[in-house]
Amino acid sequence: MQKTLTFLLLFLLLFLSVHLQLQCEAAAINVDNDDLIEKICRKTPFHDLCVATLQPIANTPGSNIKGLASSVANIVLGNATDTLHYIEGLIKQTSDPKEERALAECAELYISVVKYELPQAIEALSKGQYGFANYGISDAAKLVDQCDKGFPGKSGSPLSDRNKLIHSLSQIAVAIINVLAKG
Numbered sequence: 048m049q050k051t052l053t054f055l056l057l058f059l060l061l062f063l064s065v066h067l068q069l070q071c072e073a074a075a076i077n078v079d080n081d082d083l084i085e086k087i088c089r090k091t092p093f094h095d096l097c098v099a100t101l102q103p104i105a106n107t108p109g110s111n112i113k114g115l116a117s118s119v120a121n122i123v124l125g126n127a128t129d130t131l132h133y134i135e136g137l138i139k140q141t142s143d144p145k146e147e148r149a150l151a152e153c154a155e156l157y158i159s160v161v162k163y164e165l166p167q168a169i170e171a172l173s174k175g176q177y178g179f180a181n182y183g184i185s186d187a188a189k190l191v192d193q194c195d196k197g198f199p200g201k202s203g204s205p206l207s208d209r210n211k212l213i214h215s216l217s218q219i220a221v222a223i224i225n226v227l228a229k230g
């Protein structure tokens with residue numbers, strides 16, 4: 048009876064210590080990533096947005112700057128794709144021809160961003176062609192800015208918040224890639 052108890056107790060201790068060790072390792076990974084994110088985001092023009100964007104995706108071990116850059120570029124692409132769908136939805140709803148024209152121009156701009164500019168930039172980034180990657184992302188940010196300009200009337204662009212977010216995320220991506228390029 049006593050032997051069984053001792054055995055159980057030992058087993059429990061062993062289990063607890065392994066469990067604790069695993070938890071400590073996980074915590075250490077998070078601290079490392081938080082440090083990296085903080086360091087990188089300080090070099091971008093939108094520190095808080097940068098941290099908020101990177102923190103949820105950077106909890107995997109071995110995060111590095113290139114991985115973070117590519118994650119941000121993919122988030123820009125995700126937002127741009129989402130916005131393109133949103134524009135297509137607005138086009139279906141509007142009855143104002145001027146508004147419809149402005150939306151159609153935005154859709155065209157977003158199609159180049161989603162189909163060409165960003166995918167090419169992401170591929171360039173993966174090959175270490177940082178200059179080319181930044182060129183594509185900056186170009187995407189410029190195209191997105193143009194989208195706001197075509198809307199008539201006082202109420203202006205129904206897309207300005209989305210455009211602004213994509214513009215800011217692009218600038219964050221460019222800043223991180225600049226850090227990479229400097230090595």
Ligand SMILES: *[C@@H]1O[C@H](CO)[C@@H](O)[C@H](O)[C@H]1NC(C)=O
Binds near residue numbers: 121
């Ligand atoms: C758009 O960007 C926000 C802010 O970084 C991010 O949290 C969100 O996941 C992105 N959306 C898509 C569809 O990628």
